[in-house]
Amino acid sequence: MRHLLSTRDLSRDAAIHILDVAEDMADTQTREVRKLPTLRGKTVVNLFFEDSTRTRISFEAAAKRLSADVINFSAKGSSVSKGESLKDTAQTLEEMGADAVVIRHGASGAPHTLAASGWIDAGIVNAGDGTHEHPTQALLDAFTIRRCLHGSASRGRALDGVTVAIVGDILHSRVARSNVWLLSALGARTVFVGPPTLVPNHLEGWPAEVSFDLDATLATGPDVVMMLRIQSERMNDAFFPNPREYSRRWGLDDERLARLGPDTIVMHPGPMNRGLEISSRAADSPRSTVREQVANGVSARMAVLYLLLSGERED
Amino acid sequence: MSNSSFLLSGATLPDGSTADIAIADGFVVGVGDGLDSVDAIVIDAAGLQALPGLVDLHTHLREPGYEDSETVLTGTRAAAAGGFTTVFAMANTSPVADTAGLVEQELALGEASGYATVQPIGAVTTGLAGERLAELGAMASSRARVRLFSDDGFCVSDPLLMRRALEYVKAFDGAIAQHAQEPRLTVGAQMNEGEVSTRLGLAGWPAVAEEAIIARDVLLTEHVGSRLHVCHVSTAGSVEIIRWAKARGIAVTAEVTPHHLLLTDDLAESYDARFKVNPPLRSAEDVAAVREGLADGTIDIVATDHAPHPDQHKDCAWPEAANGMVGLESALSVVHSAMVETGLLDWADVARVLSSAPARIGRLDGVGAPITVGSRADVVLYDTTASRTFDVDDLAGKSANSPYVGRQLPGRVVATFHRGVPTVLDGALRPHDEVLAGQRAVVGRG
Structure with missing residues (x-):
């Protein structure tokens, strides 16, 4: 390389x-x-x-x-x-x-x-x-997902059939961009979830589906829910009304955490805004891979x- | 070369016919077969396309203030190398060309060059700040006789100020040349908003930011009965709006740049800042639409938006680089490639969109006339059969930020005559002292 x-x-x-x-x-x-x-x-x-x-x-x-x-x-x-x-x-x-x-x-x-x-x-x-x-972030994310799924038998394997929901500010996220290409190369399926103001309009040819409804996406039972950090500068530029509304519609709160399937893992590239895009319980739950990441x-x-x-x- | 008589023998005229062109004392004195060559320097123009000297309605000459990018002398040398004999100098110098004194200074710098006629454009607002009108009347009445006003680089985005400017210039048959860019929709914009910008993580410049201003401005122009010129039209939607406005009888004219006729936004994939320009390179559909608009007359002219920048403003990360590309030296070849080789325009059309129409929009009498007896002898000889890999050596200005370097382009300017004085012969620029001596001789006799 x-x-x-x-x-x-x-x-x-x-x-x-x-x-x-x-x-x-x-x-x-x-x-x-x-x-x-x-x-x-x-x-x-x-x-x-x-x-x-x-x-x-x-x-x-x-x-x-x-x-x-x-x-x-x-x-x-x-x-x-x-x-x-x-x-x-x-x-x-x-x-x-x-x-x-x-x-x-x-x-x-x-x-x-x-x-x-x-x-x-x-x-x-x-x-x-x-x-x-942010390519090394995507590599460490894929590595983490692979280990969660396959443990010590990970070597040589891809991520075929895995569904990853990436939630939040897709528009400005280098993590989302690097993940979508790598996940696609490894056979995984990506769903971008966020407010329409923060999901790009032009995704022609991208290996990604788009959802504006986090609850609907979670109901489909994704294997991975990857929460992205909401940068403070987005708060004052009309991307969404205020942090409370963002959190209600697109945050991984305790109630949504409880609805996740038994094997679904929760990821976050850090640093986290606890209480905004992810609740403290979600961040610290056994499903969370934040520290492994x-x-x-x-x-x-x-x-x-x-x-x-x-x-x-x-x- | 003190002799000021030339005979261009056997040239092909824009209408396709063949004739000798006799030039003496700054004017065309004969067009026809077997003209007398006594005392004239004969230039074999057989097989060469003769065009009236090209007129660029949109040139950034950078002087005063940014002489590290270009000066009036180097910019007009670039013009001559590209077959241009007249350039309209944009107002965004430092200080900004917003007073009579400053436009007269620009005019004087052009006269001191001799390579091309420099017609100053005046700023619409003082300091291009978009707050209050510059002294438009004083610039119109000055020796520079300014008729075209533009804050190019910035949009006159305040609708009331735009209305007032359009109204005010009616007093002297002026026009406002608008850089159509809604500023709030383009904060931090780096390239065309689309799939490529999304992939590259570069902030998008959406087509609607251009179209919304053009739509507003044609309505304002209709409302106050004035004259609007739209700079560098770049999107399919803009072409539609201008087509609609013209059908309604609104006095709007429009230009497209050579680069928007040829290049597309996927060139940004290299992050090579030579391709960074404002308005940005657009999609292939937009390129097809502006070509069609130019072919059907919706877009009146081609203007270069020649925008020189020193290396250090391009040799950096894309978001940190300056907008703009040089274009005078390559414009005719690009139009040849995008419009003539595709069958969309013939050479008579090229003479219109690159010479007579821009002169008319800028209300510059005596410039852009057809090659007929009595016309000012602004003439280009162009070899349509040539083909070349465009090279840094083809650039004659001070800056090298051309997007065409390394690209195959058709055609080659063989000779340029400005007011009867050769500025280019055998494809090479003539020395400055010789050009100046020629111009003095012509002016002396005239």
Whole structure:
């Protein structure tokens, strides 16, 4: 793998392979010594133009457990805040010998621009770009779903026949975008659920169904209910009347939690707004995989860094 | 080249006939077979398409204020390279062209160039701020004789201000050239709203944001009995509204850019900011509709919206990049590709949409005339049989933000005459001192 920019580029086999490598990585994390020598001498730069402590430390843990050297570059208080361009930052990292750049950027497509620019030779991992994609989140989500369904027999398997309801602000969600392509590649079915203002109008050709009625969707017995965070900036821009109404119609409250089928799991990429899109009981219930998702995130990111930085590089 | 007489022998005229074209002292002095070539420099135009010098109603020359992108000199060089002999300079310079003094400065910079006639466009509102009318009358009465006013880059979105502007310019046969973009519907917009924008996670610029303003403005124009020009029409719905308005007898004219005739929004998939423009590239259905609108006369003209930007404003992530593309050098080839090769227009139509009609809309007398005796000698010779991979070297302005670099385009400008002075010969720009000397000689004699 040269870069990981989007899950849309991943074939079914490639996706299963990444998840299988993530299983191998997860296995190593149960040992007494969790650190592997695999990426010794490699340099991974976490280039974060947006604040995201959770994603950054997950990548940092992944890289360190593979023995890579990690440089954290945060835009705040750096040359970027003094007006340095993406181009100059990239060329600086190139000269410092970065082997992989994990980039989080508020501008959709910034990782593509970096990968296509010729400014830098490093492998690029998209750690979330604007409202475009967040591929490692989708990988850790698929990994989590697969483990819930198949446990220790997960290796080699896809997600055929699984139905995933993704609920909330689909329009602005990079998590939803990365999930829909990966879930489709793995044979799962996706239903987008949310208010019509927050579900895109133009989904021609997308492997996703659309529902504006959470209760109707839950009644169909989805295997997975994935709740998305409602960003505070949506509250004041007429996407919905107010948080209470949102919560009543599209929140996973205790009453809806009680109606879920026995095997339905509840996911959330975090950070959660408890009491808005998800109730505290739902978040903390045995169905919730929120904490597993965090742990699996490290394994999935180890797999991505490993595949990017070890072995033959295809240009 | 002090001689100011030229004989373009055996050129193909827009109507398809073949003739020699004699040029002397800035004017066309003969059109016919076997014209006398004594004292004239003979240019073999056999097989070349002669067109009246092209007129661009929508050019951003960037000077004063943004000379790192373009100057009047470099922009008019780009114009000449593309076969243009007149450009209307948009008002969004810094300072904004919103007073008589500033439009006269722009006019003077054009005269100092000589590569093309520069006709200033005045701002509708002071500083393009959309709050109060600029001194439209003073600009109209100035030496620049401004007739077209535009806040291009911004929409005159306040309906009352738009009504007043339309009414006011009736006093001097002016027109308002509207950049139709409902600002509230396009907050943060990055590209055409559709499946591609959804997939790329780029905020959408919906067609309705253009169409709603055009619909409002044609009704206002009818109500006050004025004249409206719609800049860069980009959607199928806009074409429908303008068709309806024209059928109703409303005095509306419209332009389409070359890029909206050829390129579609899926080019954004590369996140290559060369394809970022406002209004954005639209769908294939929209492209088909604007082509049809241009072919049936609903859309009157092609205008480039030539918008130069320095590299650093394009060499970045898409949402951070500037809107706009250069277009003067490639416009004729793009129209050739999108409209002539498809059989939608013939060369007489091209002469209309790229020369006579824009001059008429801009009320610029003596410009855009057909190639006949007595006309100002603004003439282009164009090789319709050529084909080339468009290259950065084909650009003659200061900026390289062309969406066509690397794309195969038909045709090639072989020669351009501006007021009888060659600005391009054998496909190459003539030196500035030579062009200026030629212009002085013509003006001296005229």
